Amino acid sequence: MTGTTVASTPQAATDRPRGAAPLNLADYRAAALKILPTAAFDYLEGGAADEHTVRWNHEAYQRLALLPRVLAGHVGAHTGCSVFGTALDSPILLAPAASHRLFHPGAEAATAHGAAAAGALMTVSTFSSQTVEEIGATATGPWWFQLYVQRDRALTAELVRRAAAAGARACVVTVDTPVTGVRERDLRNGFALPSHGTPANLAHVQGSSTHGAIHDPRIDPAVGWDDLERLRAVCGLPVLAKGILRAEDAQRAADAGFGVWVSNHGGRNLDTAAATLSALPAIAERVAGRVPVIVDGGIRRGTDVVKALALGADAVAIGRPYVWGLAVGGADGVRDVVQTLRRETELAMALVGAATLDDLTADLVVPAGVHRP
Numbered sequence: 001m002t003g004t005t006v007a008s009t010p011q012a013a014t015d016r017p018r019g020a021a022p023l024n025l026a027d028y029r030a031a032a033l034k035i036l037p038t039a040a041f042d043y044l045e046g047g048a049a050d051e052h053t054v055r056w057n058h059e060a061y062q063r064l065a066l067l068p069r070v071l072a073g074h075v076g077a078h079t080g081c082s083v084f085g086t087a088l089d090s091p092i093l094l095a096p097a098a099s100h101r102l103f104h105p106g107a108e109a110a111t112a113h114g115a116a117a118a119g120a121l122m123t124v125s126t127f128s129s130q131t132v133e134e135i136g137a138t139a140t141g142p143w144w145f146q147l148y149v150q151r152d153r154a155l156t157a158e159l160v161r162r163a164a165a166a167g168a169r170a171c172v173v174t175v176d177t178p179v180t181g182v183r184e185r186d187l188r189n190g191f192a193l194p195s196h197g198t199p200a201n202l203a204h205v206q207g208s209s210t211h212g213a214i215h216d217p218r219i220d221p222a223v224g225w226d227d228l229e230r231l232r233a234v235c236g237l238p239v240l241a242k243g244i245l246r247a248e249d250a251q252r253a254a255d256a257g258f259g260v261w262v263s264n265h266g267g268r269n270l271d272t273a274a275a276t277l278s279a280l281p282a283i284a285e286r287v288a289g290r291v292p293v294i295v296d297g298g299i300r301r302g303t304d305v306v307k308a309l310a311l312g313a314d315a316v317a318i319g320r321p322y323v324w325g326l327a328v329g330g331a332d333g334v335r336d337v338v339q340t341l342r343r344e345t346e347l348a349m350a351l352v353g354a355a356t357l358d359d360l361t362a363d364l365v366v367p368a369g370v371h372r373p
């Protein structure tokens with residue numbers, strides 16, 4: 001649908017009547033549903049085909065139970081960590097999401113401010129609605145650049161050089177999108193990025209289309225490991241591969257020193273791809289601490305963060321939830337979503353007897369249901 005409008009004036013979370021203020025991430029989703037135009041909400045919410053993987057990502061966390069350690073003698077819990085040399089207050093990152101202006105007029109700048117206020121690292125999409133230069137100039141916190149390798153490799157090199165010059169601290173190469181998934185909600189809505197969502201980073205490129213950019217023919221389906229090596233040489237930054245589900249791919253990435261971002265693109269590409277939490281333990285075992293392991297998909301509660309870290313992730317990333325926050329309250333909404341998840345994580349850590357992230361070990365997690373020790 002062309003002409004989808006910018007979200008109607010968002011209602012700041014803090015302006016809401018006390019009783020209605022969002023308490024958790026699901027409340028933010030419900031508030032975003034009320035505010036966003038249907039096509040924008042569906043683009044955000046949706047996944048590929050029957051959306052099985054979208055559900056599995058989330059349900060995988062509910063299929064695991066926690067076995068808390070008691071009398072651990074800790075006071076509180078500390079979520080500080082370091083990922084690829086960047087010190088962070090908490091292991092909660094913002095995953096890349098295209099076109100933030102679809103969700104709030106403040107666009108990526110508002111997200112960057114909210115992320116910084118919450119001490120979180122933001123990943124800026126190739127398809128951001130502001131340029132990396134604009135975002136870099138306003139960002140006060142750390143950020144990474146997500147790359148869709150373009151068929152035009154000179155343009156690809158230019159993109160990562162621009163991102164590095166603008167302040168990106170790592171390059172996250174998305175490897176799970178040789179083609180985009182069939183998003184039936186978008187097809188039903190006739191949805192394509194409207195003109196205000198044109199990827200700003202590519203606006204200068206000849207033939208850059210303002211329509212249909214979601215299913216972008218410029219993304220190169222034939223990306224190989226050698227591309228990641230070349231990109232690392234071009235930008236001089238740490239490189240992560242986003243979209244890994246198989247242990248042997250993780251091993252290959254770790255052997256080459258690339259960070260491993262376990263993801264199925266939030267269930268938006270290959271429906272019935274495995275839930276990321278199911279894929280995580282085998283990946284963490286092969287990586288064996290050599291490079292950072294990040295996992296995303298379906299993380300909505302602090303207990304989810306605890307389970308992901310217990311099963312071997314160094315950090316988690318959230319996609320849809322911070323965009324709900326952005327839609328509802330701009331920078332404040334992003335900040336509040338991250339802080340809410342962080343508070344829940346600290347609480348869950350205290351309750352399982354973990355003082356630091358290193359105390360989150362696999363023995364804390366068992367299959368849910370009847371547990372026989």
Ligand SMILES: Cc1cc2nc3c(=O)[nH]c(=O)nc-3n(C[C@H](O)[C@H](O)[C@H](O)COP(=O)(O)O)c2cc1C
Binds near residue numbers: 266
């Ligand atoms: C609206 C939207 C746009 C996205 N855009 C990108 C993108 O530009 N690049 C990318 O690598 N992943 C993109 N993703 C995938 C996310 O980075 C992430 O893998 C996924 O959203 C995590 O799952 P969650 O939304 O359940 O937290 C997008 C996801 C959403 C919801």
Ligand SMILES: CCCCC(=O)C(=O)O
Binds near residue numbers: 213214265
């Ligand atoms: C070509 C894909 C653009 C954004 C994206 O990654 C998503 O919507 O999931």
